[in-house]
Amino acid sequence: MSDPRLPGGYDPEVEAHFRESRVNSLIHVNMNTFWSIAIILLAFGVWDAFVDAANWRSAFLVRVAGAMTVIATGLFQKMPGKGAWLPTLAKFRLITAVISSVIAASMLDEGYVYGVAGLVVIILTGPYIAIDSRDLLKTNVLLIALLMPVVFAVAPTQFDMIGTGVFVLLAIAVSTLLGRVLESSHRRAFSLELEQHRDARTDALTGLANRRAIQERGRVELKLAKRTTVPVSVVLCDLDHFKNINDRYGHETGDAALVKVAAVLKAALRETDALGRWGGEEFIAVLPATTAPGAREVAERMRAAIESISFPGLAERTTMSIGVATSQEINDPVDEWDLLIKEADRRLYRAKHDGRNQVVSD
Numbered sequence: 001m002s003d004p005r006l007p008g009g010y011d012p013e014v015e016a017h018f019r020e021s022r023v024n025s026l027i028h029v030n031m032n033t034f035w036s037i038a039i040i041l042l043a044f045g046v047w048d049a050f051v052d053a054a055n056w057r058s059a060f061l062v063r064v065a066g067a068m069t070v071i072a073t074g075l076f077q078k079m080p081g082k083g084a085w086l087p088t089l090a091k092f093r094l095i096t097a098v099i100s101s102v103i104a105a106s107m108l109d110e111g112y113v114y115g116v117a118g119l120v121v122i123i124l125t126g127p128y129i130a131i132d133s134r135d136l137l138k139t140n141v142l143l144i145a146l147l148m149p150v151v152f153a154v155a156p157t158q159f160d161m162i163g164t165g166v167f168v169l170l171a172i173a174v175s176t177l178l179g180r181v182l183e184s185s186h187r188r189a190f191s192l193e194l195e196q197h198r199d200a201r202t203d204a205l206t207g208l209a210n211r212r213a214i215q216e217r218g219r220v221e222l223k224l225a226k227r228t229t230v231p232v233s234v235v236l237c238d239l240d241h242f243k244n245i246n247d248r249y250g251h252e253t254g255d256a257a258l259v260k261v262a263a264v265l266k267a268a269l270r271e272t273d274a275l276g277r278w279g280g281e282e283f284i285a286v287l288p289a290t291t292a293p294g295a296r297e298v299a300e301r302m303r304a305a306i307e308s309i310s311f312p313g314l315a316e317r318t319t320m321s322i323g324v325a326t327s328q329e330i331n332d333p334v335d336e337w338d339l340l341i342k343e344a345d346r347r348l349y350r351a352k353h354d355g356r357n358q359v360v361s362d
Contacts, residue, residue, distance in 0.1 A: 018190050022131045027086045034074030038067040041097045044118035051111025059104035066100025090129035091139050097122045099150055106154035113163045123171035127179035136179040140172045203277040206262035214276035221288045222333035233295030233326040235285040236344035240319045240356040242281035253313040268302045292326040296361040299324045319357035323348030
């Protein structure tokens, strides 16, 4: 799962999942936060009035223009189907607000440095709109690249220019530290979510998918099969006389046997197949794009594999009975899944009733 080359040690697939999760979270959480940026931008107009009562109105018009741009982009992202624009527009709003603050401050005859200090607050919102530290770094680099020419153009004196640069760099330094802390928190939460998701769908003993996960997978495969008109098969397996193993050798030996059965069955399947523990000594395999004859061949391979191995702590070999069912015409994937399970279970019962250690597929 982990890869030290990537932030957080995730492998590429999990890293992509993390970033997708963060984007979705930003869209969900930050849909209305553009109002905060607009309010912050306008609120510093009061400070402008305090430091330069003669010219603050001209500066406030610039702040109003910036705030209107922020609000317009915010309302745009709230339109149906436009939510995916939020991560990009949030960065645009951040840069717009910072540049507006600098231009507004430049219109003050007195107190430029005091007026421009307000951009620190705006820059510190960066970590809350970034996907991760890399995304925040790109945002800050873009911010500096766009802001510096403006500062050179509007700063009243060289001292003011340097002062603005110091404010910006200090704000970005704090923003970067805050961003790393937030990213670490997001990654811990994401890892915990992954772990909980895995535990909720994994059989603790065998490491296979549990009943819930297999039901979800089966219905997904049937939905795909309905669109592609390919068959889906289910193989339901049951270890013969497993109760005798537990009674004679104990549950620890029985559990060890189940773990080995899981490994053997998994080795007999394709990578595209799904294997799970259905309950007790029952196992189930979902075979996408597999016809009835193909499913029977797979089931026979599974049965033979179990029959041919020895189990640690057992003096005798064990066998497995199997029922196989294949989807025909799929109307409702949920109903079809229930029908497949019932048919596979019925055939499994026949396999056990007719002498065990066999496959029944019709």
